[in-house]
Amino acid sequence: MITVALIGQPNCGKSTLFNQIAGYKSLAANFPGATVTYTKGTTYIDNELVEVIDLPGTYSLSWYDDAEKETVKALFSMDIDVIVNIVDASMLIRSIELTIELMSLEKSMIVALNMMDEASKKGIEIDVKKLEDILGIKVVPIVAKKGKGIKELLASIKHAKKPRKRCVYKKEAEEKITDLSKCIAENLKDTQWPLKLLSIKAIEGFEPCEKAVMETPCAEMLTKIKKDLDDGMVIINQRHALCMNIFEQSSQVKKTRKKSVESYFDDILMHPIFGYIAMIAIFAGIFYTVFQGGVPIENLVIGLFGDVDNYLSLVIHNQLAFLIAKGAVDGIGAATGIALPYLLPFLFIISFLEDVGYLPRIAYLMDSTMHKMGVHGTSVIPFVAGYGCSVPAIMATRILKSKKEKYITAFLASIVPCSARTTVIMGLAGYFLGYWYVIGLYAFNLLVVLISGMILKKLLPGISPEMIIDIPPYRLPSLKTLLLKTWQKVKDFVYLAVPMLIVGSVILTLISYYHLDVYINDMFKPILQDFLGLPSALGVVLIFGILKKELTLIMLYQALGLSSIAMVSSVMTHTQMLIFTVFVIFYIPCVATIAAINREIGIKGSAFITVGTTVLALVLAYMTKIIFLAL
Amino acid sequence: MKSLKKANKRNLTNSVCGYKLALMRLAEAETNKTYKVVAIEGGCNAKDRLIKLGLLPGVEIQIKRKAPLRGPFMVTLNDSDIVIGRGIASKIEVAEII
Known part of the structure; x- marks a missing residue:
């Protein structure tokens, strides 16, 4: 079997190409360092199985950050037969630097000249034959996004040759x-x-x-x-x-005097005043859309599964069997009805933001604010990713240079509410308390992030180097790419969280059937009931929440012994809901996130973050209790 | 760098390769004027990444925009845009092309 490695600079369309040839198993994002671990896929060339490896983008073989280091390490340690070097035709000069370095590896190599369409829009016409002659490597022009030239590229992989020797220097x-x-x-x-x-x-x-x-x-x-x-x-x-x-x-x-589309967009989106207004408007719009779209769906599904429960109570007469069946049905209902309406659109929008190239621009706008937290603008990228899911957010800290920055960003990114916690904010606080509470909670969260960052900056030693970041052109990602990317993120929820939900909800049913909940509740009573003023039955929920945050809201009403989420307001006061939501936003990251933190900044870091966030959650939830009870 | 310092001492303007030059730091440069990079000093790592992004001595550079509150600069090079922090910009020596 031939092994082919895709190598290119960030934003050269490498992952898009990988999607085109290896069956849609990789992710593409329009910011430097999106592919944080390498992805493998397979394809057939003339009925022969070929393994394709997608490595994180790197500007050069002398790495600058950990993401680039991974690529170089993988490149040297793996048994690679053919290197496919993807070159952004619209940035040829910069891209050839990497090509020249790769040539010195003396492996069979092909240059895939991508974004030919963008180059000609910029007025650059490349003579492919001539480029091929000068480089001494086969060059195949492609437009990865539209799937153009992929066939030719695959065909030439089989005949790839080592670069003809040449002297680069005087x-x-x-x-x-x-x-x-x-x-x-x-x-x-x-x-x-x-x-x-x-x-x-x-x-x-x-x-x-x-x-x-x-x-x-x-x-x-x-x-x-x-x-x-x-x-x-x-x-x-x-x-x-x-x-x-x-x-x-x-x-x-050809000199094009015409102002590019980028400059028109940038004039607004990167404007010293309008840029910030646009940024706030974009994010407010996102939250508003998800909220407005989510609530009716939540209502619909609650009603639907309530009917199923009623039906079950008519057909199944054995009490225990009914409870188990109901538990399972509720688990499924909760997964499809409560989590997905908030989860899916959110992950889709975050994917869009990543691919369209807006994130590096926010990094530019936010740089001076971020400096107050001991990090620089680039850290915005993990932050925004954190609204989707904390795991990729933590992994994205690889693009940061200093240890201090990584530490601070990892801590802060883990308290940014991920889409799973968004389900609690929207589905509980939003559903019962209203839209303004949702805005308030997000604003409060940002404030806490800012203050925590400022404290961490003071506590941690070391300096934070300044930012250098590439600003890619705006690119409209194809719907296919976006849907695939969203699916990648939702897949985890479907395969992992849904079975856990069903099992969890059956377990909860059994616990209350055998009256075991008394003992468990006693355990949590001092913290939950006495300290935070919450029903102690929520202890089990919070424990499940550490496994997977999506479980929190869904198991909430089951733990309270209610038949549907709509009844939560009968046992919990609005203040209690708020206290609970605040606690859930900040407390211990989920298991997968802790593992990711462990990998990126070590066991000490993950222990610190786990304990730190729990203390933070307790303090903030207690403050919420004091303030709202006094009102 | 040595010759640069000498040039600085001698006179603020100098003529190199047919260009008339006024030497200064990129941090002090104005938007939408074309400059030529003369030298990059300072942190090895930053220099390395700058070179890879195509910002190296001899290259023509323009400041496209400056972020408020002492924020970073967005600069245009040969064929791409990059954003650099103001501290880094103060370590890049440029000459205005008059």
């Missing part, structure tokens, strides 16, 4: 690089790097490479070469000049 530099490579070959045995690339990166001062060489007897040689080549600037400039040269030889640029 004679003097090239000689020095060769000398250093030879020295390294003799002295450094265990390295995954191709020696020439290792030498180049060491001369350029890429830390891991430089360090590796400095530990060998070649250290002296490296120091001298670095001095001769102006700390590597000589080769950097030569490489850039080469890229410019390749571009000039292969492309013709």
Whole structure:
């Protein structure tokens, strides 16, 4: 079986291409570092099975952040037969830099020249044949979004050849690089790097490479070469000049005086005043739409499943059997009726925001505010992702450079209400208390995020480097891509949460049937009843909520012994609902999130976040109780 | 960098490669004027990423917009837009093309 790796710079349309060839199993997002772990898929070329690996986008093989590091590590450690280098035709100069680096790996390679349509919109016409001749690699023009050129690309994968050898740098530099490579070959045995690339990166001062060489007897040689080549600037400039040269030889640029669509949008969306107004309007619009759409559906489903319950009570006469059946039906009803109306549209909209390229622009707008929290604008990306689901949000912290930033962002992203917690905000507070409470809760949450960030900034040592982020052009994602992406996120809910809901709701039924709830409730009484003023029956709900936050709202009414969610108002006061919602927003992240935090910032970090958020939730819920009881 | 400092001392304007230059920091530059990058100093990591995004000495650069409250800059390079923090912008030496 041939293994093909897709490699390209962020936003080059790599994941879109992967979707086109490998059966829609990867995600595409229009922000740097969207593909946070690599995805595998398979396809057939001439009846032969081919494995396709989609690696996170990287600007270069000398990584800058952890997401890029993953790509380089995977590239070196995996057994890859063919490299497909996706190049954004509208940003040819920058993209060829990576192509040249990849050439030095001396593996079979193909260049997929993507976004040919965007390039011609920019007035760039590329002579593919000429580019192919200069690079010495097969170049296939494609438009991944529309599926153009995919067939040709697949066909050429089978005949991919190693790049024809060529010298990139001028004679003097090239000689020095060769000398250093030879020295390294003799002295450094265990390295995954191709020696020439290792030498180049060491001369350029890429830390891991430089360090590796400095530990060998070649250290002296490296120091001298670095001095001769102006700390590597000589080769950097030569490489850039080469890229410019390749571009000039292969492309013709017609000056388009026309203002691009981007600038019109950016003039509003990135405006010092209107930009912020637009941002607030966009998010308010999103929440309003989800709320307005969700409530009627919630009502409809509650009614529908109430009827089913009534029907069941008529057909099944055995009390226990009825309760179990009802538990199962309620579980299904809750999943489809309460979670999905809020979950689905939310995840869809977040996917849209990611793909359309708006997030880096929010990063620009929010940078100075974010600085107050010890992070910079780029952290907006995990934050916004956090409104969809905390797990990808935590994983997106990989695009952040410093440890401090990652720590703060991971903490804050885990208290941003994810779509599962949104179901509680909308479905409980929104349903019973009204829209203004929803707005209030989100505003309150933002305030807490801001204050927590400011405190964490003071507590944690280290500096936060400034932001450098690429602003991609606006791109209208295809509906297919969006639906697939939403499905990726909902899949987890359907396969994992729904069975848990059914089992959980049956267990709850059994607990109350055998009157075990008394013991469990006694356990939670001091915290829930005495401290927060909530029914102690909610303890079980909160425990299930740690497994999966979607369960919280759904199990709430079952734990309270009610037949439907609409009856919650008969046992819980509005203040109690508010206290409960505040607690749910902030308390312990779900198991999957804790695992993700563990992976990204280590066990100490995840322990701190778990304890920290619980304390925060208790304090805030208690404050809510005091304030609203006093009113 | 050495020659740059000398040039700075000698005179604020200088002529390099046929361009008439007025040396300054990118942070002090104005929007919608074209500048040429002369040198990047400072943090190695930031420099590395800047180079990869195509911001390196010799490249022409324009500031498209500045975010309020001492926020970052959005700059246009050869074929792309990037956003950089103001601190980084103060470490990039540019020359105005007159």
